[in-house]
Amino acid sequence: MTTTSVMWFRRDLRLHDNPALLAACAAQEVVPLFVLDPHLWDRSGRVRRSYLAASLRALDDALGGALVIRRGDPREVVPRVARETGALTVHHAADYGPYGAQRDRDVTEALHGIEVETQPLGSPYAVAPGRIKNRSGDPYQVYSAYQRAWADHGWRQPVDAPTRQTWAELRSDDIPEASLPKDMEVVEAGELAAHRAWTRFLDQAVDDYDEGRDLPGRDGVSRMSTYLRWGEIHPRTMLADLARKRSSSAATYRKELAWREFYADVLWHRPETAREDLREGFSKMTYDDPGAGFEAWTKGETGFPIVDAGMRELRATGFMHNRVRMIVASFLVKDLHVWWRHGARHFMEWLADGDLASNQHNWQWVAGSGTDAAPYFRIFNPTAQGKKFDPDGSYVRRWVPELADVPDAEVHEPRGVPGYPEPIVDHAEERAESLRRFDKTKGRA
DNA sequence: TTTTGAGTTGTTCGA
């Protein structure tokens, strides 16, 4: 009799370096399954839905058309597929998000009821959340200490893709149609595209990363976030390649991967921080309701070129340069006094790489309500940031064509440019206002 | 237990 197992893909849409898939392939026949969970699908913005559909098509191609898509609640669908195929085991990676972790517990229980074995293997991280502890046995509260312990802890080597596997032939629902909004162009999805982007970064940019990463007008960042978000590449694969690099820039890039893992760890220990400020004192902070300023921010019409360029880049590509993410986030929270969750929701709506842990906690880092131990002075001056990191204005001109003919010296503080708004706030005033509000949370004048 | 040192990405002011 043929042995059959189910490989349940979730946010690991790849064949290489996928331990759960390799384990599933110990069976003679494997069902490569993706469950289209309405709970997740309906809550994803159009960009992420479209990207997921494209990534599923790529995975299906890599499997020779064998991917089995089933729409429905995984609690019902996964046991049903197991029964339908006589599979004795279901393989999948662990999910550490608030929803995914609970879903996996439920599915495991349902499978247990029909005597199907399941055991999570691997995770989207080099070091799984919950593994890194300080000497008291508690999770780290700050990045630097976590990062040191994370690097000391180390990780496994990548594993190979399976060879000569027989995929089960099974009815599949169609990959859903999910078109992008008009005028949007998002990076190509899939494992192949991920590896191409990674190779390009390793060959061309990683050794200049220390400098290049801060210049949004230059091609100095890896743009790997979307591929990591969907598991089209595993960070282990990237860390193994980085280990062959000696440059300090490569070490800096490795620390960026550590940030991703740190925030996943924080969210795992404190799942409520997806919705609430991590620091309790911030519940006393007063914010303004999102109004006309928020609208202008989302459209990229604030009159601050680098803010507007970033917001327009987001709407055009489902991506925003990291440096600019900090600037636009600081502007919303510190200049418009809007609570970070409104900005975080907008980002999740439009980012192809939108990841709950990284998004919510990077927003809190900017807002000062998160894990950062020294938040007080971090109020970005959008004009100064523009001049410093986009000195020739090439980034802002790319996304804000109204500024095409403004001289370099004025491109970050344009006045009276036809079709381009005047600044909607006075930064110096709003900075002072932010400091006043921050002081009040401490019970002082 | 107590103490000490350190902390991703900043800004402004004045010398």
Add this chain to the structure above:
DNA sequence: GTCGAACAACTCAAA
């Protein structure tokens, strides 16, 4: 233009 200090004293990790 450049540089260092002040911003205001906080939290955490580790010795």
